[in-house]
Amino acid sequence: MNLCKTIRTIIFATLAASMLASCAAPTFNMEIAKPEVSDLEYEKKSSDSYTFTVRDNRGKESKFSEGTLQFNILIGGKNINEVEELKAALAEELASRGSDIKFTSDAQEDLKLDVVNFKIFNHRSNAFSPLITLTQFAGDLWVNGEKQRIVSFVKRAKVPIWYITEDGIVENTYNQPVSLIIQDLATRITQRLDNNKMSDQVIKALVAEINNKKTDDTTRYFKVYQLGFSNNKSAIPYIINYLDHKDDYVRLAAISSLGLLDAESEVTRLNKIFTSAKIWQDRAMSLKALADIDTPEAKTIVDTEWERVSKLAKPNKEEKWNKNLLSLYR
Numbered sequence: 001m002n003l004c005k006t007i008r009t010i011i012f013a014t015l016a017a018s019m020l021a022s023c024a025a026p027t028f029n030m031e032i033a034k035p036e037v038s039d040l041e042y043e044k045k046s047s048d049s050y051t052f053t054v055r056d057n058r059g060k061e062s063k064f065s066e067g068t069l070q071f072n073i074l075i076g077g078k079n080i081n082e083v084e085e086l087k088a089a090l091a092e093e094l095a096s097r098g099s100d101i102k103f104t105s106d107a108q109e110d111l112k113l114d115v116v117n118f119k120i121f122n123h124r125s126n127a128f129s130p131l132i133t134l135t136q137f138a139g140d141l142w143v144n145g146e147k148q149r150i151v152s153f154v155k156r157a158k159v160p161i162w163y164i165t166e167d168g169i170v171e172n173t174y175n176q177p178v179s180l181i182i183q184d185l186a187t188r189i190t191q192r193l194d195n196n197k198m199s200d201q202v203i204k205a206l207v208a209e210i211n212n213k214k215t216d217d218t219t220r221y222f223k224v225y226q227l228g229f230s231n232n233k234s235a236i237p238y239i240i241n242y243l244d245h246k247d248d249y250v251r252l253a254a255i256s257s258l259g260l261l262d263a264e265s266e267v268t269r270l271n272k273i274f275t276s277a278k279i280w281q282d283r284a285m286s287l288k289a290l291a292d293i294d295t296p297e298a299k300t301i302v303d304t305e306w307e308r309v310s311k312l313a314k315p316n317k318e319e320k321w322n323k324n325l326l327s328l329y330r
Helices: 003-024 082-096 167-193 200-211 217-228 233-240 248-260 264-276 280-293 296-310 317-327
Strands: 027-031 049-056 065-067 070-075 100-103 111-123 131-143 146-158
Touching (some): 049 082, 082 100, 146 248, 167 217, 217 233, 217 248, 233 264, 264 296, 296 317
Parallel strands (some): 027 070, 049 111
Antiparallel strands (some): 111 131
């Protein structure tokens, strides 16, 4: 058998297996990595210390992985305990930012996080389409008896080359989103506790890396997210520059970051993206950012969309996904 024929045979077999997987929906074992701790530089001004409790308040039937394909998620060769992994990763991330937070299993009334939703939803239309993941988190953060719903949402997609659990697929659609979720949660927690933030100088250094033509796309979109994780509103004018970026994930990171920074001045801009963006992911992320900002104007936009999609008897895919996203805030 010559080389060309061998390659054609391998490709045909791979595609056939992918199509079979899409139809029969077998369960795949997927080994993911532990979330990465960011190397972000914060001012670390606070000297206060806290004890923190993370509780699993999800429904009994909740699953970490759902969707078109059935994945059994593993870490270190063992079935994942996603809430325990989240707690461990969150402790590392907060420590790296200089926050003195000690995690405890004892119920604390002054500081706790109730996990309401934490899952990765996957979607694949056919054997030739990308694997899409919507990684989502919803939880109630309690600080001194006051509750705040915090929501994190990351959309990623990648086309498999050979098989559905290859390293590139796992890294792009599972590892990276989970790491971003952890960093997002750490940001929301520090906003409530000590408002630990990045300096203006660090933000300018991040912007220089983002704008460097030699920066690869993955690093670039992570850096844009890091502007959102800065807790420093001076990053907002820089973020606005990336709302029209040609790279999908840079745009999504920029839109999401406006919500993370509670950019009240950008509600009109975000509403324009929601009503006129060409693709669903931009519209959905702007809707999330508006829900995070939660001013009266933003709340009216979000509530109007929630009422609309909730009443639909036969919603299309976008309307279903919008409803799912908005339900994280309910």
